[in-house]
Amino acid sequence: MHSSAADTTLTATPQPDPIIHSVFEPQTSTWQYIVADPATSRAVIIDPVLDYDNTTRTVSTSSADALIALARRHNYTISGILETHAHADHLTAAFYLQRRLAAAGTRPLVGIGKRIGQVQSLFGKRYGIPSAEYDGVFDVLFEDDEGFEIGALKGTAIHLPGHTPDHMGYRIGDNVFCGDSLFHPTLGTARCDFPGGSASALYYTGRMLLSLPDNVRIWTGHDYPVEGERAPEPWATVAEHRAQNKHLRDGVTEKEFVEARMDRDRQLAAPRLVHESLQVNVRGGKLPEVDAGGIRSFKLPVKVEGEGW
Template identity: 55%
Template structure:
């Protein structure tokens, strides 16, 4: 049995969010939800997660888990907000992420001067590599997909894998590897793992950045066969050394994500806001 999959694009951060549901029981999970944030005035809003709640209500789903592929550096997660809203109508859904999250939390807590109690126990469930779980009557699997970040997980449900920021659509290619713990060789091996799945399996990506908009709309999914033939960075015949050389050179020229400091501080808390309402912003001083 295949799941019902709702794809919801958030255009300001070019992020794909997913609701994945068992058609027989209406049990569902939400993957990588986005909280609206305007850095020009430091205002957080909930229009985007509200659209997810509307879809849940319209379809009569019960959300068992809110799944995070990794600690995002380009948007704020809406996991805590959605958990609070959904708990009003049904049982409390777990916020779940990979088991390596603790080291990531400690790293960025130190960077931003956050106390341990700000993030300790923020996530309800930590997945082991290849751990299986249920979405209603559907079996799902948490798959370790390092490279973009060391904690990165994907979620295999039916003939579909939700790969987060691992590989992107064929005309975009692959994710950056220059965040702490990121590694281009790990990402190549992750891509090889994804592209070794059956050719008809569908790969749902975490973002879409259509180059020069050759397509009419952002694209959420492609098949393994399409990626093997057409991925601009990872198609058949690309060697590991070729990929690593190109990816490393490309990453060295990239600017940091626009919301990186706000996103990391909120996301290591699983979407909880700071108790004092303050986000710490590092300053680089030159020529003092």
């Protein structure tokens, strides 16, 4: 993956269609992607998952290892790892993958949007993480509408605020990997109640995405189908979202969207892995350092009823 001069338009230039492998991680309901250039077999991984069992507090790498195995089966060279944002519901495998792939001969660059520093500073202070553990952990900080290359493929990094302030999407040909912006049309959109989130911003992000040509495919970061009704689906077209998206279909006003989104967010519990995820993800996928007692730990907040006893 090579960064290139800024491209201030979302109009795609003619190029070969990318090869897209969508890999669903069921424990966190996350879609991971490998996007490859058919001409050169260079590829990027988008939003990879590091496995974490919060009952046993065990980190493992089965999901990430499966991505490496998939890339090897197709003889891909992974040149980049793209993060859409600092996820609050799963741990990123970016650092693990970078280290494993570098040991095999090619070190991919890890890229994220330029506003990640705001998020790192906020949660660094909240969890007491020294800035030395997160400063400079990402190789590429994308500007808005900055171009990048995957072999002969050209992509564009797009700022998609709303879910989080740092959120980026990646357009590659007639495909947009939108992270946690739009979900399956029957589900609508992602929550906006994280620090820096904004329902109004997400409304305009959604309207921008749905102004793209009808055939453009929007690849989501998660899916939460009701068991027995359908299998997880990684994408829907712009036309499908405009006609069917629960929150953003044509005709929905900003006021209607903001009221519905905020009402829904008030009903949502915090993500199950929110504290562990943020402490790893602001570090670019690195785990907390081992302390003087030889223990690697996460900091978890505790609520005490009747403080003062």
